[in-house]
Amino acid sequence: MTAPDHLRISGPEDILGFIPHSLGYWPENSLVAMTMEGKRLGATLRVDLPALGGGAVGGRSGGGGGNTAAPGRGGAGSRRHSGSGRSDALAGFARNVVSYLQADDAADGSLLAFFTDTDTNSDDGRPGLAVLLKELELALEAAGMPVRDAWVIGAEFWRNAYCSDPDCCVPPGRPIEQITNSKLNAEMVFRGSSVGEAPGAQDTRPAPRPVDPAVRTAEFGWAAQFSSRRRDRAQFAQVLDVWTMVMQAAAQSPDLTPELTGYLRASLCIPSWRDAVLVMAAAGRPAAECGAEDFGMFDPEAGSAFRPGTNSSPGPGPGPGPTPSPIPGPTPSDGQPACGADAGPVPGADTLPGYGEVLLGLAPSVPDWALMVGLERVLQLLGSLGGGESTAAAVTARGWIEWCRGRGSYADALYRQALQDYPGYRLAELLAELGRRGTLCGWAARREAAWQKFAPDAA
Structure with a gap:
């Protein structure tokens, strides 16, 4: 606020x-x-x-x-x-x-x-x-x-x-x-502020929403298609296209079609895609793309990285509505510099932060808080639909956003919720350990980068 x-x-x-x-x-x-x-x-x-x-x-x-x-x-x-x-x-x-x-x-x-x-x-x-x-x-x-x-x-x-x-x-x-x-x-x-329950004081998990059978069917269907494409560049680019569209639209329309909801939940079960979505929300798409390349997430293939191709599956419908049209073939770069062995010099590529820097809040100097809010709203919806790995991923990602804000108690409660529902979920374990060690997000540690619940001059 x-x-x-x-x-x-x-x-x-x-x-x-x-x-x-x-x-x-x-x-x-x-x-x-x-x-x-x-x-x-x-x-x-x-x-x-x-x-x-x-x-x-x-x-x-x-x-x-x-x-x-x-x-x-x-x-x-x-x-x-x-x-x-x-x-x-x-x-x-x-x-x-x-x-x-x-x-x-x-x-x-x-x-x-x-x-x-x-x-x-x-x-x-x-x-x-x-x-x-x-x-x-x-x-x-x-x-x-x-x-x-x-x-x-x-x-x-x-x-x-x-x-x-x-x-x-x-x-x-x-x-x-x-x-x-x-x-x-x-x-x-x-002004609209409220004081709620202390994190962890009681079972603060939202009441699960009735799961539309169409959502469950879509999630299983997309998971089956993704299983053989998790190292495919074009599929990765399409996933970022879809998440970008959803995050940007979240402020106006948090509702998603069953097909799109299933797509998003299934994509969170691919750890490299999940991490790329977090990095993209905070640091921009070029950082997500180049970081994925640096980590060797893709199968080797000729030509420029992130070049439009035909290897990705057809996309989900773009938003709510009874008869959504499919997303066109991926246009992953959107005018941004490409990464890859033969992509040539990338202007400013040496300044793009790595995944580790972004996930620890060390770079960029100021994250895209508005897009992260959009991501949080989508994650809240996805995490309220049933259980399983996709729910654990959504809840854990929400915990990371709270940690980035400097709200360690809220983050810890969400990590514990994810681990209670899906024991052994690795990202939740790693992020919870950061909290136990007293590690603060780099953005929360700097006045000019920190999330502001109130305006800087609020008090």
Whole structure:
């Protein structure tokens, strides 16, 4: 969602009311850290709170609402050594938080919000909360992002983490309704934003849509045809033609004919085609084509790569309608430079990113977020039709898009959904491992490239 003008923040209730809209859900047992540039909010990072009462310190990140920062600016952090193992662990946790926020190199301050399920006027036997706040202060100060304010938000009350004056901070704190009924929260709702369930809090899978027998028949039919053509250049080009058409039309018409739906679902079961679709959505068709050539996805054949030919199967109908006409023979290059041994020098080919760079969000400098939204809408439809590998592919690809946005919690929930429905699905396993390691998408780590749920000047 974009906002044409600034959203005004008049108090801490507005800041805390903005967080659930930024993340998409009300966080629990979480630290939410936000960077600031002057008086403007920047990156938002959510991580699980560590075990403050002792034990191992961990945290799963899940950013949202802008560029979730990653390592990139000076090696800051607390260099003080504590005599206690718990304090050492909390200091390490604080350094990890800072490492995520450091890529927001315009930041000159930070805000902290501790979301707990306990009373706000006691740490529920966890005095480590004060220790954690101190470690975060030290680490953020050293990184050039000093803490400007901090709050503790419980199930029913919230309070300022620094206020100990009973005259202004009467225990157990202020009612949570001050946040949920804040002016900014009302403004966000008016603009169309909503706060949903936390990822993984319950079975968030959409109710499966009744599968049209025609869709199932088409999918099986296309899968049989594709099985002998997965290394065919002309077939690959046609698949990209069809996906391009569907993604571009998704904003106007998310409905697909049964034949086209079956075609798309079957194409996702070819890993090289699936990956090419993701790369094309983010980085453009030339990157998808040249990357496929670089990976040796095709059988050797004479002539220029991606030359129109007759090896591809007839295409599906182009869109909804009772009597769709077939797609003409593939015209894969569409004026773009071709790849291949005898294609000659390709202008700008040395700047085309590889598949690995795109899938990690390292290139291009800014992805095509609009086309990725179109892809997401198509994947939502395809992933709601029955089960099997094609559904796992659609759900996993949606998880990748969420990860590219910096929404790690949503991505993780989708990977787990895919693996629950189709155990052992390799792409879901690999991407889930990236999340477990705390790897952030390169685009989410840079302000100029990051997905914006709200306009850059929204707050």
